[in-house]
Amino acid sequence: MILFFAAVPLSGSGSHVLDDYIAGIAAGDREALAGLYRETHTAVYGFALSLCANAQDAEDVLQDTYLQVSRAAAAYQSQGKPMAWMLTIARNLALQRMRERERTVAMTPEDWQTQFADRATFTSDDRLVLETVLSALGEEEREIVMLHAAAGMKHREIASLLHLPLPTVLSKYNRALKKLREAMKEV
Amino acid sequence: MRDEQLEKRIADAVNHAAPDILDRILSSYDEQKGNVISMSEIVNNNTANTKKKRNRWAPLVAVAAALALCISVFGYNFWKSGSAVDSVVMLDVNPSISLTINAREEVIRANALNEEAKVVLGDMDLTGTDLNVAVNAIIGSMLQNGYLSDLQNSILVSVENADAQRSAQLQTEISNAISSSFGVSGVSASVLSQTVTETDELTQLAQTYGISVGKAALIQEVVAQDATLTVESLAPLSINEIALISSSRNLTTNTVSQTGAASDKAYIGENAALSAAAARAGVSVSDVTWSKVEFDSDDGLMLYEVEFRTNTAKYECDVNARTGEIVKFEQEGGSHTGSTTGNTGTTNTNTGSTNTNTGSTNTNTGTTTNNTNTSYIGEEAAKAAALADAGCKAEDAVYLAAWLEYDDGRPEHYEVEFMVGNTRYEYEIALTSATVIKSDRESYGSGGNTSGNASGNTSYIGEDAALTAALTHAGLSASDISRQKVEFDFDDGYAIYEIEFRSGRYEYEYEVDAVSGQVLKSEMDD
Numbered sequence: 267m268i269l270f271f272a273a274v275p276l277s278g279s280g281s282h283v284l285d286d287y288i289a290g291i292a293a294g295d296r297e298a299l300a301g302l303y304r305e306t307h308t309a310v311y312g313f314a315l316s317l318c319a320n321a322q323d324a325e326d327v328l329q330d331t332y333l334q335v336s337r338a339a340a341a342y343q344s345q346g347k348p349m350a351w352m353l354t355i356a357r358n359l360a361l362q363r364m365r366e367r368e369r370t371v372a373m374t375p376e377d378w379q380t381q382f383a384d385r386a387t388f389t390s391d392d393r394l395v396l397e398t399v400l401s402a403l404g405e406e407e408r409e410i411v412m413l414h415a416a417a418g419m420k421h422r423e424i425a426s427l428l429h430l431p432l433p434t435v436l437s438k439y440n441r442a443l444k445k446l447r448e449a450m451k452e453v
Numbered sequence: 454m455r456d457e458q459l460e461k462r463i464a465d466a467v468n469h470a471a472p473d474i475l476d477r478i479l480s481s482y483d484e485q486k487g488n489v490i491s492m493s494e495i496v497n498n499n500t501a502n503t504k505k506k507r508n509r510w511a512p513l514v515a516v517a518a519a520l521a522l523c524i525s526v527f528g529y530n531f532w533k534s535g536s537a538v539d540s541v542v543m544l545d546v547n548p549s550i551s552l553t554i555n556a557r558e559e560v561i562r563a564n565a566l567n568e569e570a571k572v573v574l575g576d577m578d579l580t581g582t583d584l585n586v587a588v589n590a591i592i593g594s595m596l597q598n599g600y601l602s603d604l605q606n607s608i609l610v611s612v613e614n615a616d617a618q619r620s621a622q623l624q625t626e627i628s629n630a631i632s633s634s635f636g637v638s639g640v641s642a643s644v645l646s647q648t649v650t651e652t653d654e655l656t657q658l659a660q661t662y663g664i665s666v667g668k669a670a671l672i673q674e675v676v677a678q679d680a681t682l683t684v685e686s687l688a689p690l691s692i693n694e695i696a697l698i699s700s701s702r703n704l705t706t707n708t709v710s711q712t713g714a715a716s717d718k719a720y721i722g723e724n725a726a727l728s729a730a731a732a733r734a735g736v737s738v739s740d741v742t743w744s745k746v747e748f749d750s751d752d753g754l755m756l757y758e759v760e761f762r763t764n765t766a767k768y769e770c771d772v773n774a775r776t777g778e779i780v781k782f783e784q785e786g787g788s789h790t791g792s793t794t795g796n797t798g799t800t801n802t803n804t805g806s807t808n809t810n811t812g813s814t815n816t817n818t819g820t821t822t823n824n825t826n827t828s829y830i831g832e833e834a835a836k837a838a839a840l841a842d843a844g845c846k847a848e849d850a851v852y853l854a855a856w857l858e859y860d861d862g863r864p865e866h867y868e869v870e871f872m873v874g875n876t877r878y879e880y881e882i883a884l885t886s887a888t889v890i891k892s893d894r895e896s897y898g899s900g901g902n903t904s905g906n907a908s909g910n911t912s913y914i915g916e917d918a919a920l921t922a923a924l925t926h927a928g929l930s931a932s933d934i935s936r937q938k939v940e941f942d943f944d945d946g947y948a949i950y951e952i953e954f955r956s957g958r959y960e961y962e963y964e965v966d967a968v969s970g971q972v973l974k975s976e977m978d979d
Binding site: 294296299300303304307308311312315321325328329332333334336337338340341358361362365382385387388389391392393395396399411412414415416418420421422431432433434436437440443446447450 | 454456459460461462463464465466467468469470471472474475477478479481482483485486657660661663689752753754852854870877879895940942943944951
């Protein structure tokens with residue numbers, strides 16, 4: 267039972283729900299995998315995008331992450347941090363992919379045209395925001411911004427996920443938002 | 454644009470950009486479920502798969518294919534009566550394939566245990582063929598598809614059969630078959646072979662890392678021989694890479710036998726690695742008095758771990774084994790004496806921000822120590838310089854951290870960050886003198902953001918008052934609760950206390966504004 271006094275819950279979608287999904291996946295429940303995907307794929311995708319800086323790679327990492335999660339679910343031990351566990355998996359997969367090709371591959375204007383063509387709700391403002399995030403920020407800044415803004419993680423959780431001191435995360439985050447504001451002003 | 458608006462735009466953009474690939478994931482999941490089968494499942498289900506496919510052969514290395522076709526025709530007559538499982542043989546390169554065989558050494562079933570293995574098996578139907586022929590065909594296909602080559606010549610053979618003698622005999626036979634298949638290609642093989650008894654522990658290990666039981670057994674054995682290696686670090690590697698790491702460390706084992714040497718042709722070599730490390734240290738190889746070079750890996754990347762000494766210093770260096778790039782460098786002693794590692798970890802401040810972990814800088818991409826003949830002022834001096842410039846005292850800082858900032862692996866300047874009141878300062882301080890290169894300050898607070906005034910000596914209500922505010926909100930008194938935890942934190946630049954405690958069977962979490970004491974968020978959970 268969870269009672270919320272305020273409108274905003276403290277830790278995103280409850281970690282119990284995600285733990286239950288992962289337990290279901292470990293038991294071979296296909297629906298649990300679907301449930302976990304629906305609940306978390308936006309956060310995982312945003313994070314993957316921040317690491318790969320390329321929509322196609324991010325999509326591949328997204329897919330691989332859930333397959334890896336389904337393979338590793340049996341060994342997962344809940345410490346109340348299912349999201350951090352999944353994002354760590356996504357991060358490893360993304361870094362592995364980047365290492366294989368020894369760098370990130372920037373998206374061409376054509377990529378921007380075609381990659382999101384089938385997303386009904388994707389607007390030109392969305393494109394502007396994502397292009398700015400990917401071009402104006404360094405990799406670590408992108409990670410931190412996506413984890414906080416898109417995945418809803420707290421700075422403290424980000425610090426622990428990325429093994430960075432909290433003040434570093436805070437300052438990089440603030441600097442990154444400043445950069446974004448300036449870059450978006452120029453457009 | 455305020456932070457929250459910008460954050461919302463980013464969240465919306467990601468939300469709209471995220472693809473819907475659930476169907477694709479589920480169908481891969483179904484395939485994965487159908488194909489990653491443990492050895493015991495194969496053995497237990499040996500009668501299940503009796504359907505006979507057409508004998509279609511993918512183009513293979515010529516000799517192997519001709520041989521295979523020839524014998525499969527003869528093999529078929531014996532097949533029907535031979536469906537009782539005698540042994541399971543697994544071949545691991547990076548593709549992992551299991552062959553279930555009967556007592557006449559005919560293949561009852563061939564299984565692809567990963568995606569690469571599906572490519573290798575292609576359309577081949579090995580059912581009913583002689584084991585040697587099947588091995589021949591598989592090796593041929595692996596060579597043709599580039600999974601085995603001059604650069605990656607190692608293959609692991611794992612046999613599961615309760616009879617040790619029979620298992621050893623099979624290992625020898627298969628090793629010979631593999632060597633002869635390689636003969637055609639001009640590549641020389643390195644074959645590792647072992648007997649495997651599947652246990653729950655092995656199965657679990659294999660599933661956790663998505664590898665075959667045979668590979669899991671090999672890794673388990675290697676890790677048992679060298680405690681500095683971990684299953685996690687070895688699992689993503691190919692058999693060739695694992696074999697290289699084992700042999701460079703002179704590991705010995707009774708359970709795995711090896712013929713031929715694993716190829717190291719893809720890598721720069723130990724001498725080149727030592728030269729690269731010495732160059733990074735600024736010393737000549739002729740000055741090196743002692744050295745040790747071993748293969749290692751990090752996140753699936755092959756490294757040379759180079760340790761060496763000169764008369765005055767000791768060095769440790771990790772070198773990318775393919776490119777020669779330095780990925781980690783540490784020096785002890787040498788031209789700069791004293792506490793080179795900069796006294797990390799001691800800067801943590803008051804106000805209960807227990808997990809800030811400041812100071813322990815730059816542990817990842819290497820480089821704890823500065824190199825050669827410069828003497829840096831140190832983190833404490835950098836802090837002092839920044840505080841002096843800002844007109845602040847260390848004891849007033851909510852947090853205070855300093856670290857060496859690197860660019861392209863070289864120290865560039867000291868970065869100092871601290872917060873006094875509701876003003877946050879960022880400084881760049883020169884490496885060798887207490888010179889301010891750059892400074893920036895920003896003030897936060899309820900209402901106004903950004904820029905300028907260094908004043909703002911806001912004081913926080915303190916942990917006790919924050920806890921009291923939370924208790925009042927929850928309608929509890931201090932004696933009602935247990936396991937309380939109060940942490941100071943910043944959320945979007947706002948100073949808050951994060952509070953957790955238990956009362957009865959409920960868990961409470963609160964966020965309290967550190968300035969006003971107002972309860973911002975609360976949650977109760979059983």
